[in-house]
Amino acid sequence: MGIDLSLRQLRVVVAVADARGYSAAARKLHIAQSSLSRVVLEVEHHVGAVLFERTTRHVTPTADGVEFLRIARRLLADVEAAFHHFEGYLAGTRGAVTVAALPSLAASMVPTVLAELRRTLPDVAVTVRDGLSDEVLDRVVDGTADLAVTVSPTVPDGLTATTIAVDRFVCVFPPGHRFDTRKRLTWKDLAGEPFVAFDHSTSIRPYVDRTLAEAGVELGPITEARNIGAVAGLTAAGLGLSMVPALVVPMMGFAGLHRRVATGPVVERDICLVHDPRRPMSRPARALLDTLSAAAAQELPLPVGARWIPRH
Numbered sequence: 001m002g003i004d005l006s007l008r009q010l011r012v013v014v015a016v017a018d019a020r021g022y023s024a025a026a027r028k029l030h031i032a033q034s035s036l037s038r039v040v041l042e043v044e045h046h047v048g049a050v051l052f053e054r055t056t057r058h059v060t061p062t063a064d065g066v067e068f069l070r071i072a073r074r075l076l077a078d079v080e081a082a083f084h085h086f087e088g089y090l091a092g093t094r095g096a097v098t099v100a101a102l103p104s105l106a107a108s109m110v111p112t113v114l115a116e117l118r119r120t121l122p123d124v125a126v127t128v129r130d131g132l133s134d135e136v137l138d139r140v141v142d143g144t145a146d147l148a149v150t151v152s153p154t155v156p157d158g159l160t161a162t163t164i165a166v167d168r169f170v171c172v173f174p175p176g177h178r179f180d181t182r183k184r185l186t187w188k189d190l191a192g193e194p195f196v197a198f199d200h201s202t203s204i205r206p207y208v209d210r211t212l213a214e215a216g217v218e219l220g221p222i223t224e225a226r227n228i229g230a231v232a233g234l235t236a237a238g239l240g241l242s243m244v245p246a247l248v249v250p251m252m253g254f255a256g257l258h259r260r261v262a263t264g265p266v267v268e269r270d271i272c273l274v275h276d277p278r279r280p281m282s283r284p285a286r287a288l289l290d291t292l293s294a295a296a297a298q299e300l301p302l303p304v305g306a307r308w309i310p311r312h
Contacts, residue, residue, distance in 0.1 A: 003046055007079060010072040012039040013051060017069050020058050095284040096125040100137075100145035102203060103228060104248040105271065106130040109165065110149060112300045117291050124284045133203040140274055146285035147275040149292070151203045155274055164292055165271040167306035169207065170249065172232075172257040173241035179260060186264030187215045187243075194240035195219040199226045203269075208243050211267050232257060245269055246305025261305070271306075 012029065019025040026033040044051050051065035061069055101110050106128050114126055129145055133152045139145035141156055155161045171185050179185060198204040212219065223239045225231045232252035235242050249259060273292050281289070296308035
């Protein structure tokens with residue numbers, strides 16, 4: 001059987017070493033000296049070694065006592081730090097939270113909210129997991145994310161989805177394109193144009209396909225890609241223009257694309273906050289959820305073409 005000692009026993013031995021005597025240690029711990037001496041003897045019995053050399057004036061650790069004290073001090077420090085962290089967790093000032101989000105939202109919307117959270121809860125650790133729509137929702141379902149920010153029109157049974165923002169679709173194209181001279185564009189203006197499309201696994205593609213079909217628009221040659229950077233690069237290379245949500249545009253900045261708001265119709269997508277109301281939520285996670293829900297009232301900045309939806 002291994003050595004089994006309590007925190008109280010460790011604190012008594014450390015107090016004796018620090019005070020260099022039993023009387024002073026007993027006064028510091030507010031216990032009788034006889035009780036303190038008995039605790040030290042119990043510890044020595046459990047570890048099978050003498051921890052202190054006793055003289056008429058001082059008590060000093062033996063070689064075995066020095067090694068024991070090194071371990072005891074480390075354990076006590078770890079326990080104190082752990083409970084200090086737990087106190088902060090209970091108060092909501094410490095702990096961890098994980099948010100899942102689409103790549104465009106993880107890069108353009110979520111950072112603004114997390115910066116606000118960090119100002120009020122600087123010691124909370126935050127993890128952002130970006131992925132496609134189904135991946136994001138799966139993380140909430142399996143509990144690997146506390147909440148999600150996504151655009152899914154439907155969510156799995158049992159999850160709660162609240163619209164917190166919307167962003168508008170815009171047309172992006174390389175400098176020198178004929179649309180450069182236009183102040184306004186409609187979706188019908190895309191007829192016959194070469195087009196760079198997000199592939200069918202993305203949340204963006206259904207919006208574009210549906211709107212083009214409703215407007216009766218037939219595109220020119222289509223090039224597909226899944227990654228935002230790839231779509232931007234292909235568009236910049238002249239392989240076609242593209243239609244993207246406003247929150248995607250900041251991630252395309254490296255490509256130097258120009259943009260125009262598309263009308264006839266204006267197409268917007270809802271940004272939803274998703275969580276599982278059946279799963280207990282930690283205080284840090286609740287704080288992040290509240291920050292996202294209150295973003296409109298706090299007027300947190302968003303890229304041009306996106307806006308927060310006030311909470312009712």
